[in-house]
């Protein structure tokens with residue numbers, strides 16, 4: 001069996017674990033509902049239990065380290081989860097220390113949006129790019145920036161909070177307290193809210209039919225638009241224009257080789273793409289207009305494989321992978337280590 005990483009994607013609702021190969025292939029996967037209200041010790045207990053389950057099922061697995069992603073804010077260098085709003089009782093938890101002591105393996109930590117960006121860059125829609133912006137559009141909007149071959153962390157790892165860039169002066173208040181955040185106008189939640197306001201229970205609209213006269217969600221809007229519903233098509237147009245405005249800002253700020261769009265709303269990417277493109281063509285300066293916007297490829301495993309790549313990908317001296325490769329070379333068991341540049345493009 002080849003060299004593997006244990007990977008965990010800790011979310012506010014679901015905790016996922018996997019064994020991931022150097023190629024990015026997930027060979028085993030498990031998940032359970034996160035005990036998000038129970039504090040850090042309970043959730044760390046869940047991580048340890050999931051790891052035990054994966055390793056018991058794959059006793060020959062040669063695990064060289066643990067890659068982990070969690071909601072921000074977190075400090076990836078110090079390995080500390082600072083205090084995510086979706087996890088109760090997590091205050092400056094030294095997760096790398098705790099897990100490396102538990103397992104006796106190297107542990108790396110990254111925030112979930114950056115890990116998904118790494119996953120798409122190394123194994124998904126962004127393979128071969130020198131720079132990219134990954135944007136996840138679902139309940140909220142998050143993102144990660146790969147700039148000149150590295151995740152861009154910024155001060156305290158807080159860079160690329162793109163959901164909270166102000167792109168208008170009106171609309172609903174964002175949970176962060178501001179009005180006009182990208183996330184407040186362009187997330188799946190915002191799209192569902194607009195659709196809910198546009199319709200009423202019992203009005204016979206396609207949108208309310210799909211939602212069984214409850215609140216309309218972004219998923220219902222995509223489904224109705226696909227079926228040709230005019231109101232849903234107009235909502236999709238408006239959504240795409242907001243996304244196009246936000247993406248234009250990202251082009252001007254980071255000059256990526258491409259923008260990768262993931263998250264739940266990427267299911268409607270084909271419907272959104274023409275108006276996203278038209279908005280970019282209208283608003284971006286000439287030199288930025290030919291940058292592709294593409295859908296993500298890895299779905300909900302982007303974070304897991306990105307987290308695994310923190311352990312498996314980097315071949316610089318002193319990293320977990322390089323040490324194992326040295327060991328393999330000494331024992332005459334290993335082949336040539338993969339040079340990151342060679343396998344990346």
Ligand SMILES: [Zn+2]
Nearest residue numbers: 164174176181
């Ligand atoms: Zn905000």
